[in-house]
Amino acid sequence: MPKGPTKRRPETLARLLDAALDVFAERSFYGASIEEICDRAGYTRGAFYSNFTSKEELFLALFDRHSKQTLDDLTEALVRATNATDPGKALTEWASVRDPDERRWYLVSTEFSLYAARNPETAARLAEHEAQVRDRIVRILELLFEHIGAKPPVDLVMVARLATAIREGGILQSLVEPDELPVGELERQFLPLFVRAVTAGIR
Amino acid sequence: MPKGPTKRRPETLARLLDAALDVFAERSFYGASIEEICDRAGYTRGAFYSNFTSKEELFLALFDRHSKQTLDDLTEALVRATNATDPGKALTEWASVRDPDERRWYLVSTEFSLYAARNPETAARLAEHEAQVRDRIVRILELLFEHIGAKPPVDLVMVARLATAIREGGILQSLVEPDELPVGELERQFLPLFVRAVTAGIR
DNA sequence: TCCAACGAATACGTCTCCGTATCGGATACG
DNA sequence: CGTATCCGATACGGAGACGTATTCGTTGGA
Numbered sequence: 218m219p220k221g222p223t224k225r226r227p228e229t230l231a232r233l234l235d236a237a238l239d240v241f242a243e244r245s246f247y248g249a250s251i252e253e254i255c256d257r258a259g260y261t262r263g264a265f266y267s268n269f270t271s272k273e274e275l276f277l278a279l280f281d282r283h284s285k286q287t288l289d290d291l292t293e294a295l296v297r298a299t300n301a302t303d304p305g306k307a308l309t310e311w312a313s314v315r316d317p318d319e320r321r322w323y324l325v326s327t328e329f330s331l332y333a334a335r336n337p338e339t340a341a342r343l344a345e346h347e348a349q350v351r352d353r354i355v356r357i358l359e360l361l362f363e364h365i366g367a368k369p370p371v372d373l374v375m376v377a378r379l380a381t382a383i384r385e386g387g388i389l390q391s392l393v394e395p396d397e398l399p400v401g402e403l404e405r406q407f408l409p410l411f412v413r414a415v416t417a418g419i420r
Numbered sequence: 421m422p423k424g425p426t427k428r429r430p431e432t433l434a435r436l437l438d439a440a441l442d443v444f445a446e447r448s449f450y451g452a453s454i455e456e457i458c459d460r461a462g463y464t465r466g467a468f469y470s471n472f473t474s475k476e477e478l479f480l481a482l483f484d485r486h487s488k489q490t491l492d493d494l495t496e497a498l499v500r501a502t503n504a505t506d507p508g509k510a511l512t513e514w515a516s517v518r519d520p521d522e523r524r525w526y527l528v529s530t531e532f533s534l535y536a537a538r539n540p541e542t543a544a545r546l547a548e549h550e551a552q553v554r555d556r557i558v559r560i561l562e563l564l565f566e567h568i569g570a571k572p573p574v575d576l577v578m579v580a581r582l583a584t585a586i587r588e589g590g591i592l593q594s595l596v597e598p599d600e601l602p603v604g605e606l607e608r609q610f611l612p613l614f615v616r617a618v619t620a621g622i623r
Numbered sequence: 624t625c626c627a628a629c630g631a632a633t634a635c636g637t638c639t640c641c642g643t644a645t646c647g648g649a650t651a652c653g
Numbered sequence: 654c655g656t657a658t659c660c661g662a663t664a665c666g667g668a669g670a671c672g673t674a675t676t677c678g679t680t681g682g683a
Contacts, residue, residue: 224650225660245534247450250640263661266642327534327592331448334527334595344597371613378601379610382589389530389588390581392537394547398581407582410574414617428630428679453670466632469672626683633676639669646663653656 230268232258234282237275242321246276246328277339280329283322284346291353304360305412312384312408313401320400323388330385351377365416376415383407433471435461437485440478445524449479449531480542483532486525487549494556507563508615515587515611516604523603526591533588554580568619579618586610 236258240249251272255265269275291311298307333340354377362369369376387403439461443452454475458468472478494514501510536543557580565572572579590606 229661243538245448245450245538247448252640261662262641263663265661267660324534324537327530330592330596331527331530331534335446335448340596344600347593347596371609375606375609378590378593378606379586382593382606383582383585384589385592386585386587386589387581389533389592390550390585393533393543393550397547403578403582403585406574406578410617411614414613432631455670464632465671467630470630624683627681629678629680631676631678633674635674636672638671641668642666644663644665646661648659648661650659651657653654 226268229258229260229264230278233260233265233268233275234279237279238321238325241276241279241328242324246272246325246332276329276332277342279325280343280346283326288346288349288353291350295353295357298357298360302364304357304364305409308354308357308380308412309404309408312380312404320392320395323392323400327385327389327392347381350381354380361412362416367416369415371415379411380408383411429471432461432463432467433481436463436468436471436478437482440482441524441528444479444482444531445527449475449528449535479532479535480545482528483546483549486529491549491552491556494553498556498560501560501563505567507560507567508612511557511560511583511615512607512611515583515607523595523598526595526603530588530592530595550584553584557583564615565619570619572618574618582614583611586614 233254236254237249239257240254243249244253249272251262251265254275255262258264265275269278294307294311298304301307329339330343333343351374355373358369358373358376384404387398388400390403391398391400436457439457440452442460443457446452447456452475454465454468457478458465461467468478472481497510497514501507504510532542533546536546554577558576561572561576561579587607590601591603593606594601594603
């Protein structure tokens with residue numbers, strides 16, 4: 218008695234998640250209705266309730282899917298950094314090079330942070346993910362210092378926090394002023410500069 | 421025929437705005453009901469509809485009120501910086517010193533950015549405010565360089581953008597992990613370091 | 624003191640969305 | 654080929670929020 222999804226289920230699930238990303242990006246989480254998500258996916262609410270129990274659950278599932286993707290990307294960047302002459306570059310590239318239509322995701326993920334800020338349980342989940350992300354970044358930074366043969370003058374975890382703060386803050390500005398500040402521009406300009414700052418007075 | 425508020429109106433308005441900040445922070449913009457805001461303020465919806473035409477308008481009014489406050493704060497920081505020996509300090513302090521229970525506002529303002537990202541009209545309004553904020557910051561930075569007698573090696577407007585990005589990104593992290601990362605901690609640690617980085621190779 | 628204008632309360636109809644309970648069709652399997 | 658299970662569709666009842674139309678009380682001026 219295989220309890221797992223048989224055939225249609227995974228497809229339905231994926232299409233619901235895709236539609237959810239769309240609608241959440243357009244209308245925000247609370248503004249989105251389950252009905253519109255189902256419509257957009259080509260189903261009725263029946264499909265939704267046989268796959269999820271609530272909008273919250275769908276939201277979490279969406280986060281999980283994307284967070285796996287992000288970690289894979291970053292792990293690959295780590296591998297590349299290991300073999301590269303300039304590990305800092307791998308970090309900068311990861312931060313700045315992105316699919317333009319990821320804008321949808323930026324909207325949703327920022328809102329997910331707000332959602333987490335109001336839900337301790339979700340916050341823990343998000344915090345764990347971000348810790349994993351930071352871990353990759355820290356390892357890249359370690360490679361960087363190893364490469365120039367010096368001891369880090371500051372806590373690398375905080376540096377990683379700073380890197381993601383710059384990234385998230387930059388994204389927020391990009392969302393509001395897409396013309397003045399393209400996504401990734403801030404990182405492109407300042408992450409290298411910052412890496413230099415952190416390594417300054419060492420070499 | 422004085423059309424302006426006579427007596428009760430300003431009081432009512434202020435209490436509605438206060439309550440709105442509360443409820444928006446708790447339930448998010450779309451999650452908040454007009455009714456709950458009115459209840460919390462001690463009124464019925466009648467009061468609301470005689471002061472606003474929609475929830476959106478209330479949201480904008482809330483933003484305007486706080487944005488005046490922010491600009492005043494920052495202008496004062498600018499004045500202090502003008503007379504101080506270390507202008508960078510004024511900037512860092514402005515960024516890090518905040519009322520702890522401003523957490524409510526951080527939640528709402530971040531959501532306001534998301535709202536603006538979806539509404540070009542609102543985005544323009546927000547962009548203008550942020551431009552004014554940046555203007556103050558740029559002037560502080562100019563003082564900084566004047567003080568050490570050097571020409572800025574990078575575009576100061578971008579540096580100001582970076583400063584607010586660090587601030588906003590840091591706040592976002594603080595909201596999710598209030599224990600690991602108190603509000604303002606990131607700025608406290610890194611803004612000085614960054615100021616040093618920007619001025620490095622000059623003096 | 625009276626009255627006009629204003630501001631908040633009340634009452635009503637509507638609409639959207641939600642969740643459940645039930646049904647029908649497809650699919651996997653013997 | 655038949656059947657049991659799974660999955661999505663349909664149908665229903667209900668709750669909550671919205672916006673308006675109207676009423677009531679208060680305030681400030683004549």
